[in-house]
Amino acid sequence: MKPADPLVVVKNLKKYFPVTSGLVFQRKTGEVRAVDDISFTVERGETLGLVGESGCGKTTAGRTLLGLYPPTAGHVTIDGMDVYAARRRRDLLAIRRKAQIIFQDPYASLNPRWTVDAIVSEPMRVHSILPDPKARSERVKELLSLVGLSGQLVNRFPHEFSGGQRQRIGIARALASDPLFIVCDEPISALDVSIQAQVVNLLEDLQDRFGLTYLFIAHNLSMVRHICNRVAVMYLGVMVELGERDELYDHPLHPYTQALLSAVPIPNPKQDRARQRMILSGDVPSPLNPPSGCRFHPRCPLAVERCRQEIPAWREVATGHWVACHKVAE
Amino acid sequence: MTMLLQTIDLKTRFHIPEGTVYAVNGVSFHISEGETLAVVGESGCGKSVTMMSILRLLPAPPAEIVSGQALWGNRDLLRLSENEMEQIRGREIAMVFQDPMTSLNPVLTIGRQLTESLRVHLGMGPAEAAQRAVELLEQVGIPDAAHRLGDYPHQYSGGMRQRVMIAMALCCHPSLLIADEPTTALDVTIQAQIVELIKKLRDQLHMAIIWISHDLGVVAGLANRVMVMYAGFVVEEALVDDLYEDPRHPYTLALLAALPRVDRRRDRRLKSIPGAPPNLLVEPRGCPFAPRCEFAMERCRFEIPPLQPVQGTHAVACWVDVTTGGPR
Ligand SMILES: Nc1ncnc2c1ncn2[C@@H]1O[C@H](COP(=O)(O)OP(=O)(O)OP(=O)(O)O)[C@@H](O)[C@H]1O
Ligand SMILES: Nc1ncnc2c1ncn2[C@@H]1O[C@H](COP(=O)(O)OP(=O)(O)OP(=O)(O)O)[C@@H](O)[C@H]1O
Ligand code: SF4
Ligand SMILES: [Mg+2]
Numbered sequence: 175m176k177p178a179d180p181l182v183v184v185k186n187l188k189k190y191f192p193v194t195s196g197l198v199f200q201r202k203t204g205e206v207r208a209v210d211d212i213s214f215t216v217e218r219g220e221t222l223g224l225v226g227e228s229g230c231g232k233t234t235a236g237r238t239l240l241g242l243y244p245p246t247a248g249h250v251t252i253d254g255m256d257v258y259a260a261r262r263r264r265d266l267l268a269i270r271r272k273a274q275i276i277f278q279d280p281y282a283s284l285n286p287r288w289t290v291d292a293i294v295s296e297p298m299r300v301h302s303i304l305p306d307p308k309a310r311s312e313r314v315k316e317l318l319s320l321v322g323l324s325g326q327l328v329n330r331f332p333h334e335f336s337g338g339q340r341q342r343i344g345i346a347r348a349l350a351s352d353p354l355f356i357v358c359d360e361p362i363s364a365l366d367v368s369i370q371a372q373v374v375n376l377l378e379d380l381q382d383r384f385g386l387t388y389l390f391i392a393h394n395l396s397m398v399r400h401i402c403n404r405v406a407v408m409y410l411g412v413m414v415e416l417g418e419r420d421e422l423y424d425h426p427l428h429p430y431t432q433a434l435l436s437a438v439p440i441p442n443p444k445q446d447r448a449r450q451r452m453i454l455s456g457d458v459p460s461p462l463n464p465p466s467g468c469r470f471h472p473r474c475p476l477a478v479e480r481c482r483q484e485i486p487a488w489r490e491v492a493t494g495h496w497v498a499c500h501k502v503a504e
Numbered sequence: 505m506t507m508l509l510q511t512i513d514l515k516t517r518f519h520i521p522e523g524t525v526y527a528v529n530g531v532s533f534h535i536s537e538g539e540t541l542a543v544v545g546e547s548g549c550g551k552s553v554t555m556m557s558i559l560r561l562l563p564a565p566p567a568e569i570v571s572g573q574a575l576w577g578n579r580d581l582l583r584l585s586e587n588e589m590e591q592i593r594g595r596e597i598a599m600v601f602q603d604p605m606t607s608l609n610p611v612l613t614i615g616r617q618l619t620e621s622l623r624v625h626l627g628m629g630p631a632e633a634a635q636r637a638v639e640l641l642e643q644v645g646i647p648d649a650a651h652r653l654g655d656y657p658h659q660y661s662g663g664m665r666q667r668v669m670i671a672m673a674l675c676c677h678p679s680l681l682i683a684d685e686p687t688t689a690l691d692v693t694i695q696a697q698i699v700e701l702i703k704k705l706r707d708q709l710h711m712a713i714i715w716i717s718h719d720l721g722v723v724a725g726l727a728n729r730v731m732v733m734y735a736g737f738v739v740e741e742a743l744v745d746d747l748y749e750d751p752r753h754p755y756t757l758a759l760l761a762a763l764p765r766v767d768r769r770r771d772r773r774l775k776s777i778p779g780a781p782p783n784l785l786v787e788p789r790g791c792p793f794a795p796r797c798e799f800a801m802e803r804c805r806f807e808i809p810p811l812q813p814v815q816g817t818h819a820v821a822c823w824v825d826v827t828t829g830g831p832r
């Protein structure tokens with residue numbers, strides 16, 4: 175495999191969750207189409223942003239592509255290894271070792287009864303890295319210092335730390351297995367503004383140092399523009415646009431991307447007042463029963479009859495700029 | 505402009521098993537008729553406790569309002585009886601909270617909750633209240649309002665529930681609306697809808713608004729004046745354009761520098777603020793921002809800087825003049 179090949183390749187990935195009813199005999203009465211046929215790649219060493227409103231399927235996409243949820247359909251390879259074909263424990267472990275995840279909630283994602291040492295060394299136990307206890311505890315201290323925490327804190331428990339510090343512990347744990355790829359699922363959303371920049375800068379430093387590749391899931395579109403090389407926009411389980419960061423922010427093609435970006439407030443009163451806002455009407459529909467054709471059509475200011483009938487194709491309209499919309503010219 | 509509410513030297517503490525939480529430490533501010541004042545600051549800096557103190561909504565114990573006045577007309581809200589306070593709350597001053605689910609009753613229909621408050625506060629009969637309820641829901645943009653009166657809160661989306669809360673707050677034509685992070689739990693496109701709605705209603709109804717937020721972005725396009733809080737203190741207060749163009753407190757400066765911009769290309773690393781938010785269990789001594797401040801001098805650690813005017817209505821609580829880096 176050439177190093178220029180993408181690190182992660184996602185093809186036609188679908189993840190549906192069954193909806194059941196009935197107390198004794200659970201019947202399947204429908205399905206939530208949380209992720210419905212998305213395809214993209216993550217290049218080696220880049221940060222790909224995944225944005226979209228609550229419930230659009232970002233977390234489901236991130237977890238399914240790591241094999242943490244079984245897929246409904248589709249293929250994923252990470253560093254050339256087929257994630258879903260890995261039936262043998264050894265192959266699965268190899269993938270888990272290369273691909274890690276950092277979670278949104280630094281409070282819920284760390285086991286409250288474990289010490290920092292136990293938390294950070296867990297991936298090393300799972301993957302039999304550094305079996306010698308002394309070497310392992312040295313490594314834990316090294317990882318903690320990498321994320322800006324003192325090695326003296328190894329015997330403390332999560333509740334003794336602030337939110338930002340807990341997120342650092344989560345990052346140290348993710349680094350413990352020497353991964354190539356980390357899915358960062360809203361790593362800063364739960365943090366105070368003054369702490370967010372600390373964590374973002376840390377993620378960037380670690381990327382430079384170890385050549386890490388990130389899938390960065392977030393709500394905060396300003397932060398995504400700052401940290402990502404390319405950005406993908408999801409709406410109701412599907413991908414609507416993907417492009418190089420500045421291209422996407424300066425020239426969004428999909429009407430949903432346009433609305434999303436124009437809704438982001440700018441911390442400058444004069445500019446914010448002067449801005450022509452595109453305010454979407456209505457709410458995001460339910461993924462249980464998504465709209466026909468283009469899923470965005472009930473809220474789209476440009477929608478025509480075709481949009482109600484036909485699912486728009488996912489196509490590359492300019493080099494590296496992908497969009498799914500009938501109204502975007504070739 | 506006529507002064508509506510003036511708060512002077514408000515101090516609120518909580519007595520908990522671990523000790524005393526110094527939540528609000530001498531907050532003074534005012535708001536005039538028709539004005540929109542934004543209160544910004546990070547989690548735990550005392551935004552909600554300030555407003556809850558004024559409205560006397562805090563359970564005591566553990567809360568204790570140690571000192572202060574909240575002048576509403578010629579009355580001090582902190583010294584009214586509970587009965588007198590009830591006449592003001594919801595009628596003259598209304599409040600909208602971050603999480604509408606906690607303020608709506610899940611087992612009563614939306615219509616019932618709205619008509620109930622119209623009947624209690626305004627003494628309307630059932631038919632009149634029902635009609636007014638529909639009008640209010642239409643005013644806040646609930647489509648097909650007449651048919652949705654019979655729905656329960658869980659049948660509304662987050663954005664719609666927040667609209668209902670706004671409708672309820674408006675039902676008695678309050679002269680002041682206190683909105684405590686009303687859009688924080690919402691998605692950005694829905695947040696933009698609610699902000700537009702509030703702007704429209706403000707112009708129609710000439711209400712004064714106190715808008716609490718931790719987001720300097722949302723506030724920029726909405727407020728006339730901004731007050732920045734840190735660790736229970738007001739550290740800066742200014743007209744909105746002055747605050748963003750010419751911030752004078754090191755914390756405000758640092759906060760603005762830590763924000764990336766959606767409309768600009770990346771030109772540098774983010775400037776991060778070192779350290780962690782303050783521990784409110786320790787009695788404040790010196791400037792609360794001193795441990796994280798790049799301008800801090802010796803004096804900052806021992807003397808609390810008072811909020812002082814620097815130019816017109818622009819006021820800052822800092823011993824240092826950030827434009828020179830030397831003492832003020
Ligand atoms: N385990 C599950 N079982 C059933 N439905 C689920 C499950 N996980 C997610 N869903 C549903 O799938 C859809 C996508 O959810 P997901 O958590 O992926 O969204 P998201 O984009 O990460 O949202 P957020 O920004 O709120 O984190 C939602 O409708 C959600 O309710
Ligand atoms: N009932 C209570 N008992 C003890 N401490 C409390 C109580 N209510 C609030 N506090 C403390 O008072 C301080 C100020 O809280 P407040 O709710 O005003 O913060 P805030 O600025 O509104 O933050 P947020 O943005 O998170 O809503 C915090 O440290 C909080 O923990
Ligand atoms: S008073 Fe001192 S420590 Fe506080 S903000 Fe000003 S310079 Fe910084
Ligand atoms: Mg998620």
Ligand SMILES: [Mg+2]
Pocket residue numbers: 551552553684
């Ligand atoms: Mg609050």
